[in-house]
Amino acid sequence: MNPSKREFIIISAMILIVVSCGSRGDVPLNKAVLQADTCKYNTGHTYFVYLPAHSSDCKTMPLVIIIDPHGSGGYAINHFIEAAETYKFILGASNMIRNNYEDYNRAIEVLINDMKDKYPAGDRTFLAGFSGGARMVLSYAQNHKTNGVLACGALASPDRLSSVKAYIYVISGRADFNFPEAAHYILNEADKPSNLKLQLTGTLHQWPSSEDLSHALGWLYLNERPSDTKCIPLQTVLKSFSEKGKKLVESSSQNRQYIQMRLICQNMLEIRDLPDKEYFREATESMINNRNLNDEISQLRKCLQFEYRVREAYYDALSSKDTDWWDHEISELNSRIEDSEDLNMNFTLKRIKAFLGIICYSVANNALRTNDLTIAGKTLEIYKMVEPRNPDMFYFSALYSLKSGKSEHVSENINKALENGFQDTLQLKKEFPVIFWKSILTDE
Numbered sequence: 001m002n003p004s005k006r007e008f009i010i011i012s013a014m015i016l017i018v019v020s021c022g023s024r025g026d027v028p029l030n031k032a033v034l035q036a037d038t039c040k041y042n043t044g045h046t047y048f049v050y051l052p053a054h055s056s057d058c059k060t061m062p063l064v065i066i067i068d069p070h071g072s073g074g075y076a077i078n079h080f081i082e083a084a085e086t087y088k089f090i091l092g093a094s095n096m097i098r099n100n101y102e103d104y105n106r107a108i109e110v111l112i113n114d115m116k117d118k119y120p121a122g123d124r125t126f127l128a129g130f131s132g133g134a135r136m137v138l139s140y141a142q143n144h145k146t147n148g149v150l151a152c153g154a155l156a157s158p159d160r161l162s163s164v165k166a167y168i169y170v171i172s173g174r175a176d177f178n179f180p181e182a183a184h185y186i187l188n189e190a191d192k193p194s195n196l197k198l199q200l201t202g203t204l205h206q207w208p209s210s211e212d213l214s215h216a217l218g219w220l221y222l223n224e225r226p227s228d229t230k231c232i233p234l235q236t237v238l239k240s241f242s243e244k245g246k247k248l249v250e251s252s253s254q255n256r257q258y259i260q261m262r263l264i265c266q267n268m269l270e271i272r273d274l275p276d277k278e279y280f281r282e283a284t285e286s287m288i289n290n291r292n293l294n295d296e297i298s299q300l301r302k303c304l305q306f307e308y309r310v311r312e313a314y315y316d317a318l319s320s321k322d323t324d325w326w327d328h329e330i331s332e333l334n335s336r337i338e339d340s341e342d343l344n345m346n347f348t349l350k351r352i353k354a355f356l357g358i359i360c361y362s363v364a365n366n367a368l369r370t371n372d373l374t375i376a377g378k379t380l381e382i383y384k385m386v387e388p389r390n391p392d393m394f395y396f397s398a399l400y401s402l403k404s405g406k407s408e409h410v411s412e413n414i415n416k417a418l419e420n421g422f423q424d425t426l427q428l429k430k431e432f433p434v435i436f437w438k439s440i441l442t443d444e
Helices: 005-021 073-087 104-118 132-143 158-162 179-187 210-223 234-254 258-268 277-286 291-320 323-339 343-369 373-386 391-403 407-419 425-431
Strands: 033-039 042-051 061-067 090-094 121-130 148-152 168-173 196-201
Touching: 033 104, 042 073, 042 104, 061 073, 061 104, 061 132, 073 090, 073 210, 073 234, 090 104, 104 121, 104 132, 121 132, 121 210, 132 148, 132 158, 148 210, 168 179, 168 210, 179 196, 179 291, 179 343, 196 210, 196 258, 210 234, 234 258, 234 277, 258 277, 258 291, 291 323, 291 343, 291 373, 323 343, 323 373, 343 373, 343 391, 373 391, 391 407
Parallel strands: 061 090, 061 121, 121 148, 148 168, 168 196
Antiparallel strands: 033 042, 042 090
16 A cells, blocks of 8 residues: 555654654754655565654664554554654554455564664564554564564453563553453453553544553563663653653542553553652552452443343344344434443443444445345445444445445445545455546545
């Protein structure tokens, strides 16, 4: 996938801000650089690279390899610039590796080697991925040396996590349909590998915020006890990292999110030479036999049991219930989400709705690939009720219109897919005749 002009414009504007704010007195700085590149030994593998602003005596920097599930390197790298500037990471985000890319292990290896050949990357390499990208970097790390893995929105079994010879920092959204994977290690601490660290957010299934990504990568970097401090003012960075941790603890306490509070404190206590360590120790001790924490854990367990029952019922109903039933059911679900004042139940209902979107995606995709247009048509009606602005829903609707002979709706749905974030133009060109996309993909 070639980098788009829009990606360059958005990120270039951010770089100007970063550079203008990054000067330190009279210390000579190399300006931040963002550019597209191509792997020497695989010209089909393009990627974005970001070099942070850095002083002239900063000769090498740690490398962070980023895998987005849609192969949207330009979109993903945008979320990591704050981390790159804070800790002086070189970023590399693949445009080729995506969900269902079979030879991702080899492709990640090629990307790492290509970047180390061309850029001032040192001997430390971190991996970061979201959703399917998280699963790929976790798989890669099982059999390759890495200094740390940041996995967002997806996890793996205890034995697979334990086989990674590095720390794994996981950011999981409480409203993410994959949250039960992280919740397993909260509710079953005996299963939690010693190299696994968890942080929770309130978000759906998406890349976490730049601030959360920076904190997570900061934890992996600082926990490695960096010996080369020429690139960053280590004590200043440690102080800032500690302050961020304290804010997370205070916010969690105010919002009565005691599980998150305990997780943050446990993580912070592992950082060597961290300022204000006594703050996190006292907060951790306050969690021992804490009634509020125990109540939250008990409520989480009950909510997950409820969620599993509803998920199973919805999966069965997708084939057995008509669209009128689904219209009423989804309206009721939306109302419950809107009215729910219990935070745990609100997150649960959002996960159920997101799961329903996932099974609509899966069933519609399979029906279209097998030309079962009856199932595809019905599922797409339900999909639109669940997620009326989902780009994949519009893409599948375009494909359904093409296959069912309703050509007058094809271009309209392709346009809506692109407007709402669909980015796999290679797939689009492969599956649709040129007449339907030529006038839409004007920047190709």
